[in-house]
Amino acid sequence: MLNDTIVALATPCGISSIFVLRISGPKAFEVVSKSCKSKYDLTQVHSHTVHFAHFLDKGDILDEVMITIYRQPHSYTGEDVVEISGHGSPYIANLMMEILLKQIRMAKPGEFTLRAFLNHKMDLTKAEAVNDLIHSQTKMTHRSAMNQLEGSLFHRLKALLKELTYYRKQLEMEIDFLEQDQPEINLTRLATNLHGFRNELSDLIETGRQGKIIREGLKVVLTGEPNVGKSSIFNAFLKTERAIVTPVPGTTRDFLEEAISMEGYLVRFFDTAGLRSTDDQVEKKGIERTLKITQDADIVLYITDSPLVKQTSYHHFTPVLSLAKIIPVFNKSDLYSDAELNQMRLEGFIPCSTLSESSMLDLKEALLEEIRISESNIESGLLTNTRQINAAQKALQGIDQAITSLDDEMGFEFTAFDLKEASHALEEIVGIISTDDLLHQIFNEFCIGK
DSSP: OTTSOEEEEOSOSSOOSEEEEEEESTTHHHHHHHHEEESSOTTTSOTTEEEEEEEEETTEEEEEEEEEEEOTTSSSSSSOEEEEEEESOHHHHHHHHHHHTTTSEEOOTTHHHHHHHHTTSSOHHHHHHHHHHHTOOSHHHHHHHHHHHTTHHHHHHHHHHHHHHHHHHHHHHHHHTTTSOOOOOOHHHHHHHHHHHHHHHHHHHHHHHHHHHHHHOEEEEEEESTTSSHHHHHHHHHTSOOSOOOSSTTOOOSOEEEEEEETTEEEEEEEOOOOOOOOOHHHHHHHHHHHHHHTTOSEEEEEEOOTTGGGSSHHHHTTTTTTSEEEEEEOOGGGSOHHHHHHHHHTTOEEOOTTOSGGGHHHHHHHHHHHOOOHHHHHHOOOOSHHHHHHHHHHHHHHHHHHHHHHTTOOHHHHHHHHHHHHHHHHHHHTSSOOHHHHHHHHTTSOTTO
């Protein structure tokens, strides 16, 4: 099936100045040559050249197009690739697709990049970076994706794998040549190196949370009792009247979601129904959704407007919200004295007022502290998704087991096996070891045409 020639629209649907059709596979040049009339034989022209042509429909000119030729292996997919640029009419694009699909098949989601991976044009981390780059919405998501696409994570993992392989081969040689006159392994140095490797892998996993947040956005849920100003704070962050604000308790019955960029970081805010006991079935459903959505939150802003917070629902609901980090917020701070505000600060609350932009700065800074990441971490390569993080954790588990087997003198074969398991886990991240199910899961998230 991967020997088929495939085609897809590489640009968004809709009217535009141009559209681009991408074709990849062994029949790419032949198919285009049959459908297009050009001054040159498109099956024989040099790679990385662009040619004017007429795209024909039953002998009639359908459009004037530009044909870009990429010969294997010097193309995105590693196969023969043709890109057809035509005038941006959806009608023309669809008609061209109909003509081409009589000879070749439609590409599946992400199939062009899948072929690039299978043809060793990129490793799996770079392939995932392609999708991240397409969906980047802020400066930091763009930077993270570009660094990964340039190979920062791949090179970091490659260095770790090289170290692991070196240690494992030392142990395997000791096992194979046990009775021969071979220099003995310095076990103290080996243990030290394994602990150093463990620390480096732990650091990589620690950046995984930050990398995932950069990629997916910091998920911030605003919650608290009704009428404490959740929607006002929501609107203040967005700088628009997105949520309805009234003095009537229980105005918000369902959650609202909006995303903004804060210093280049993606932050996703969720305004939720107020937490209280109620007989209103609609409001009760909204409260159930509030509690459910907080389970997946990175940060919960628990908002109150009363110094008597200990008598409110805060302590009743915090056990339910304990899966996420809770930042207590004391809203409407303009109504209280400095002494009362200082007392709330001592209780761990961040005072704020939506009437003053400057009074929101402490709250914004508290959120940014959760997502800021050093330049060195960004440049050195980050884990950016659950798949990568889980595989790195498996590798760390293998290292821990290797250290234990070495300390307990269980035998070199056990330590070597543990290091091999750790290596396999890291190889999963870059795609040296991969299954069809894993590849389908990854590339199915791509758009058709990429």
